[in-house]
């Protein structure tokens with residue numbers, strides 16, 4: 398293993414309401430972290446200024462030649478080659494040249510020499526999981542991020558697969574029901590409309606309103622607007638039949654989409670991250686059943702399904718690890 402002399406890299410995770418900046422060591426451990434709320438609709442100039450201020454803060458007292466670079470993960474459509482946030486449904490409607498603006502902002506300080514990498518948040522999650530949570534010999538990975546939205550990141554032969562214009566990995570918008578509900582993407586019956594956090598809750602509330610008895614009602618003291626996937630998982634672990642049905646369906650829907658993806662990409666590992674993924678076996682078991690039935694590719698070699706243990710930190714740690722733009726196991730790896 399070649400000694401590079403670098404000890405750290407910096408990760409920036411741009412979410413819908415918060416920005417997290419962290420100094421991360423070469424093993425992916427967070428050494429220092431700053432999280433602040435940011436209105437991403439504030440003027441781009443001001444937004445970049447705030448990021449620059451926090452970057453200076455996070456490396457305060459750290460020799461800059463021990464830092465390898467800065468990795469940034471952001472929601473939305475990203476042009477990673479140009480370093481631009483092209484469009485984001487909840488954020489910027491127009492092109493935001495984030496990397497060039499940030500470089501300009503830090504050109505007079507000690508951060509100016511550091512390379513900056515920008516990727517979308519699902520690719521960052523996939524990259525972080527690939528670097529830290531997937532067995533060393535594995536280089537073909539699909540990562541499904543399960544939260545309010547459903548995203549995907551694809552690693553092929555040890556590299557993030559971007560597709561022809563950076564849009565690869567939109568697993569949430571795979572059709573699983575041609576007659577299904579309308580989706581914001583313009584299609585209908587997309588996976589996200591069935592297994593996004595909101596969709597899971599909606600299906601549960603509908604059943605309760607139809608008069609179905611469940612422990613969920615007690616867990617939220619009758620306030621149906623307090624139901625979350627976490628509460629539904631809690632009820633399922635107490636053998637609640639409605640909650641179990643909901644996770645069973647969720648796993649089956651996910652299995653339908655993944656069976657197709659596995660047939661196309663033949664990954665060795667599939668990683669699940671995001672809040673909804675914490676339900677773990679509640680959806681994994683029914684999902685695996687459907688995949689076994691629908692994907693002949695999965696039968697040729699068993700697929701390893703992993704729930705990410707990095708939780709909310711996966712975004713910022715994965716971003717920091719973007720500075721490792723080389724395949725695991727290569728002699729330049731650190």
Ligand SMILES: [Zn+2]
Pocket residue numbers: 569570571580581582583584585587589
């Ligand atoms: Zn869609």
